[in-house]
Amino acid sequence: MLLFGLDLKPFFTGPSKKEDPVHMCSTSPESIRQEVEILKTDFNHRIKHVLFNSILVTYMTALIPICFTQNTLYYDTWWVAQHVLMTWVGAFLPLCLHALSPSYLDTLHRCALHLGKWTKVENRNPHMPYSSWSELQIWQKGSLVKHVRGLFKAEGCNNSAEPANTTHQRFYFLFEKPLRVLHWLLIFTWCAILYQIVQLIQSSEWSQIIGLSFMLASNYIPLFRLMRDRHLLSKAYKDQASSPLRLRSS
Incomplete structure (x- = not known):
């Protein structure tokens, strides 16, 4: 309820690759802001x-079994807490x-390039x-405009965003770099794997060795996919990085 409110439909439906939005390279600023x-x-x-x-998944596979344990059964609380956390990581990735x-992510990136960014001139x-x-x-880029909230300078190649609009600023920050989200996921994955390796050594x-080994092996699959996607996307964006003033079109 904290995530979706009173709407029950999102609980039973999820994102599908067939439903991925398609970026429309519009020349209308209003259309670009609506797309954002x-x-x-x-x-x-x-x-x-x-x-x-x-x-x-974590609740059903890690927490529910603990609720049905017998009172006479002793288990390491700290280890169980780590197991629950690593189970969540294994489902999250x-x-x-x-x-x-x-x-x-490419669709979001191209839309962010059309949106642009404004910096307030102090x-x-x-x-x-x-x-x-x-x-x-x-x-x-470089245009100076007067807005009701102050004087702003255009930082993007093309700028359709509203100055001082925090939603537009966050969107541009997240997706202006095409590999930014992938890098965050890679850092998160590497941290989880290194933590599991340290725990496995100690x-x-x-039972702990078997559990950690299975979870560690399962995390190698997301790591491989992230590394593969990063390698392919970095090659795809190589031309764009060499000519940053050229805006990609779909």
């Missing part, structure tokens, strides 16, 4: 779905890879030429 709102809502829904399902496919020069911001115009009981 749609993609932002879709991205938030996918993250909520990943969190809900990963928590549900595959769900993330399914929800945030490379093609989907040290205002009274003789600095500027224009009044218009929601019907796409502003080029473990002496056979």
Whole structure:
């Protein structure tokens, strides 16, 4: 309920690759901002779905068995807590890879390039030429505009965002770099794997060794897929990195 409110449909439906949104290279600033709102809502829904399902898997596979243990059975509370956490990690990573496919991240990235970014100019020069911001115009990089919230400078190649709009700023920050989300997932995966390796080295009981070995092996699959996706996407964006002023088109 904390994730989806009173709407029960998201509990039973999840993101499908067949339903991935398609980026439309529009020249209308209003259409670009509307697309950003749609993609932002879709991205938030996918993250909520990943969190809900990963928590549900952890609850059913790790927490429920503990509730049915006999009172006479002794178990290491600290080890059980780590096991529950690693179970959640093992469910979270595959769900993330399914929800945030490379093609989907590419769509978000291209939309972010069309959206652009504004930076507020603090040290205002009274003789600095500027224009009044218009929601019907796409502003080029370096443009100075006067908005009700201050003076802003265009930082993106093409800028359709509204100055001082926090939603647009967050969207551009997350997806302006095509590999940013993948890098975060890679760091998270490597940290989880290294932690499990350390725990495996320190473990002496056979049950802990077997459990850690299985979870460690299962995390190698998301790691391989993330490394593969990063390698392929870095090659795909190599031309764009060499000519950053050229905006990609679909």
